[in-house]
Amino acid sequence: xxxxxxxVPNFSEGRDRQTIDAIADAIAKTPGCSLLDVDPGKSTNRxxxxxxxxxxxxxxxxxxxxxxxxxxxxxxxxxxxxxxMGALDVCPFIPVTGxxxxxxxxxxxxFGKRLAEELDVPVYLYxxxxxxxxxxKLPQIREGQYEGIPQRIVQEKWKPDFGRARFxxxxxxTVTGARFFLIAYNVNLLGTPNQAHRIALNLRExxxxxxxxxxxxxxxxxxxxxxxxxxxxxxxxxNNYLVTPPHILFEAVKEEAAKLKIAVTGSQIVGxxxxxxxxxxxxxxxxxxxLFILDEDQKIRLAVERLGLNSVAPFDPKTKIIEYIIATxxxxxxxxxxxxxxxxxxxxxxxxxxxxxxxxxxxALGAGLGAMVGKLTLxxxxxxxxxxxxxxxxxxxxxxxxxxxxxxxxxTNAFADYVAALGLPENTEEENRFRKAQLxxxxxxxxxxxxxxxxxxxxAWDAMLGVAQYxxxxxxxxxxxxxRALEVGIWGAYRTLINNMDDINDPEYRKKIMEKAGVIxxxxxxxxxxxxxxxxxxxx
Numbered sequence: 001x002x003x004x005x006x007x008v009p010n011f012s013e014g015r016d017r018q019t020i021d022a023i024a025d026a027i028a029k030t031p032g033c034s035l036l037d038v039d040p041g042k043s044t045n046r047x048x049x050x051x052x053x054x055x056x057x058x059x060x061x062x063x064x065x066x067x068x069x070x071x072x073x074x075x076x077x078x079x080x081x082x083x084x085m086g087a088l089d090v091c092p093f094i095p096v097t098g099x100x101x102x103x104x105x106x107x108x109x110x111f112g113k114r115l116a117e118e119l120d121v122p123v124y125l126y127x128x129x130x131x132x133x134x135x136x137k138l139p140q141i142r143e144g145q146y147e148g149i150p151q152r153i154v155q156e157k158w159k160p161d162f163g164r165a166r167f168x169x170x171x172x173x174t175v176t177g178a179r180f181f182l183i184a185y186n187v188n189l190l191g192t193p194n195q196a197h198r199i200a201l202n203l204r205e206x207x208x209x210x211x212x213x214x215x216x217x218x219x220x221x222x223x224x225x226x227x228x229x230x231x232x233x234x235x236x237x238x239n240n241y242l243v244t245p246p247h248i249l250f251e252a253v254k255e256e257a258a259k260l261k262i263a264v265t266g267s268q269i270v271g272x273x274x275x276x277x278x279x280x281x282x283x284x285x286x287x288x289x290x291l292f293i294l295d296e297d298q299k300i301r302l303a304v305e306r307l308g309l310n311s312v313a314p315f316d317p318k319t320k321i322i323e324y325i326i327a328t329x330x331x332x333x334x335x336x337x338x339x340x341x342x343x344x345x346x347x348x349x350x351x352x353x354x355x356x357x358x359x360x361x362x363x364a365l366g367a368g369l370g371a372m373v374g375k376l377t378l379x380x381x382x383x384x385x386x387x388x389x390x391x392x393x394x395x396x397x398x399x400x401x402x403x404x405x406x407x408x409x410x411x412t413n414a415f416a417d418y419v420a421a422l423g424l425p426e427n428t429e430e431e432n433r434f435r436k437a438q439l440x441x442x443x444x445x446x447x448x449x450x451x452x453x454x455x456x457x458x459x460a461w462d463a464m465l466g467v468a469q470y471x472x473x474x475x476x477x478x479x480x481x482x483x484r485a486l487e488v489g490i491w492g493a494y495r496t497l498i499n500n501m502d503d504i505n506d507p508e509y510r511k512k513i514m515e516k517a518g519v520i521x522x523x524x525x526x527x528x529x530x531x532x533x534x535x536x537x538x539x540x
Contacts (some may be wrong), residue, residue, distance in 0.1 A: 012086065036322070088115075091108075101180070105129045122399050183269065190263040197224075198223070359492030371397035407449060417441075
């Protein structure tokens with residue numbers, strides 16, 4: 001899984017187009033960074049940038065932007081409606097995909113340390129990155145704003161986390177840290193702003209005050225009227241969509257609106273959204289309505305329809321979902337080949353692709369045949385009695401088939417690492433030690449990929465047994481072939497694994513891997529025979 005971090009730096013300049021564009025260019029030109037949005041505000045005199053990158057690139061992008069701000073923004077001349085304390089006022093890092101909050105904390109600290117050292121400015125940590133409870137929230141640190149820094153920064157309790165405790169007039173101070181992804185979400189009402197605000201008060205965490213808290217955690221909200229759309233909106237900030245996701249808020253607004261006898265006409269996501277939030281909504285409606293949907297694009301379509309995300313503006317997944325915005329084609333030259341080209345490649349005068357990649361293909365075909373028979377059984381009137389069984393059996397086979405596809409290239413790539421290590425110099429004792437260590441690493445990688453093929457294939461057996469027992473009997477030859485293919489794919493991966501095990505020097509590693517692989521191999525042979533026996537009895 002690709003690691004994706006979002007960064008949302010806020011700079012104290014919203015009027016000078018040249019400076020705004022220069023900061024944007026610095027981010028966009030940083031390798032590995034994708035600039036998603038630039039939102040300047042003249043009255044606030046502030047611009048919010050949104051970009052995503054891998055953990056290393058995101059730090060470089062933020063530093064590049066800060067470097068431009070150091071040259072072009074002078075806080076001594078800054079005035080605006082928004083609270084602020086620095087040229088780069090706040091710079092949060094947010095986990096999106098494949099990255100934990102703890103990793104983002106470390107990213108923010110790495111950025112803060114480098115910013116302080118390279119630009120000689122004071123930097124404070126906030127939110128999850130904060131080390132002191134009394135200065136965890138941004139308003140606590142920013143109290144007194146830019147003008148209050150000279151008096152506060154010299155106090156022991158307000159010394160910066162990074163950099164010298166001195167006032168830098170042209171810069172001020174910067175706050176950085178890790179926080180969760182914030183989703184700006186609006187629900188549309190055919191009602192008044194007062195009615196929208198009443199609903200928001202009932203739902204937001206703060207509620208109507210200490211005496212009457214709201215229904216949902218990690219939610220801020222209010223109501224307003226949007227002249228451009230000619231409707232009212234409950235406008236919400238979801239500070240943690242894993243605590244309170246958009247679909248739960250949408251359904252809650254519908255409940256509250258029904259009490260007031262007003263209509264809900266869809267909703268709107270402002271800015272971008274993580275894929276997980278949309279898929280969560282899809283899974284909610286799939287379960288609620290008893291639907292059976294496997295493909296990701298269909299799940300997204302369901303979520304968009306049920307939430308009414310097209311109601312005020314088109315919701316295009318390619319421009320609204322972060323993972324799709326920055327998606328790149330998978331690096332799968334073998335899996336992306338035609339069947340003919342792959343067979344010709346295997347049959348060529350080369351040691352790769354070899355048995356490991358071929359095993360992944362065969363195992364994937366086996367699981368795929370099982371999924372196919374399940375889908376050909378589901379929804380057929382003749383087999384309505386087993387409809388519930390098919391709904392349980394199809395997903396693991398479908399998922400196993402898809403998960404095995406990347407293993408086709410992974411096996412060949414792992415072997416390439418070992419071959420590369422063979423070419424390392426061995427002229428000195430140090431070079432020889434390094435070469436041997438790299439060879440062992442290459443071998444272990446060449447072992448762990450076929451073990452992954454075996455493990456993924458192993459997960460499909462229970463479902464394959466179920467399809468053999470309940471699936472469309474007219475497709476029994478497909479089930480039989482699927483079982484044989486799955487077994488052969490696992491067996492082939494096992495043979496690849498033990499072949500690469502010969503030169504492993506670590507006896508404990510050898511023992512652990514061989515025991516695990518042996519169990520999977522034996523279970524594979526047993527399950528394949530069980531399936532063939534089931535099919536034989538059903539055909540009599």
